[in-house]
Amino acid sequence: MKKYIPIEKDSLQLSREKEFVHSKSQRLKDFYHDKEKYYSIDKNLLLPDVDIIFSLFIQKSLEFEPLLLALENLPVGLTPEILGYEGNILIKSSDIPLYEKYIKSLNGQNNNPNITSDNKNASLMKEKSKIIVKDMLEDPTNTQNIKKCGEVIEEMVYSILNKKELFYNLISIKSHDFYTYIHSVNVAVLSIGLGIAAHLSNEDIYNIGIGALLHDIGKCTVPPEILNKIGKLTSTEYKIMKNHVIEGEKILKKHPNFPEAALTAITQHHERLSGKGYPLNLTGANISVFGKITAVTDCYDSLTTPRLDKPALTPFEALSILVHECEHYDSDLLKTFIKLIGGIQQ
Ligand SMILES: [Fe+2]
Ligand SMILES: [Fe+2]
Known part of the structure; x- marks a missing residue:
């Protein structure tokens, strides 16, 4: 039997390899x-x-x-060249x-020949909402921030109820990478659209809107190296990430201006009808309509947003995955959502 003799690496090669691994992990750390x-x-x-x-x-x-x-x-x-940057x-x-x-100075002007005023209004509304969510993620106990969240959702619900096309203008603004503040606004828009399509009352549409806008607020407690990690999380990191639900609930329960009725959009957005969700492994009837809506919209937005290690899925591909995993989702809401997204004006 032939004996395997390992080839010894010389010390220079070893130190170069170590240096390479170290500089790569440092670059990743800096990036996060x-x-x-x-x-x-x-x-x-x-x-x-x-x-x-x-x-x-x-x-x-x-x-x-x-x-x-x-x-x-x-x-x-x-x-x-800058304006044409892809x-x-x-x-x-x-x-x-x-x-x-x-962006405030752009209100009322339409000086971009490349976009319609409806698209510009949608962009302005989305940018305003993103900044408010970012402020909230940075200072989640600030009562002024939550008040602004309520105002922006009120405006969004009112505007979409008055002009259905605005919903499509809002969801056609593409994200180029995953940021919690952009994802939060996307999930709010999708949830308001689904709430309207599912004939919820105006009060419930407002509640699902604000709940969805803040569904991931607990992520402010997750360290950037876990939040922005490229690739698979370790089991410990995943545990910390999953804890954002409990942390979000803690934050919002302390806010007198946050409607209690909207809380299940935060506490149940990762629950699944099959009982395979978290944190409580709730099943079917124990999950509220807000939990069922955010489960669909949260998953859809995550699938259709690109990340450094994963390209975005098309709306069709994302919906196909939701259908394939339909045991997790409310079938009526999923059907309504498919019809809603099927109306995307491409
Ligand atoms: Fe989440
Ligand atoms: Fe989310």
């Missing part, structure tokens, strides 16, 4: 933290004839690189107040 320092904006609101006073960045693999620098926040114009455009999170001022 850096991702929180940048904020993803809607490039539909960057206009050819309106200067901006904040810098723009793009993400290339694990690095963030400047696309346009507004030195000392002096106004700077946008070139056709990927995700970000700003520094510290520049959000400048960006907020900028």
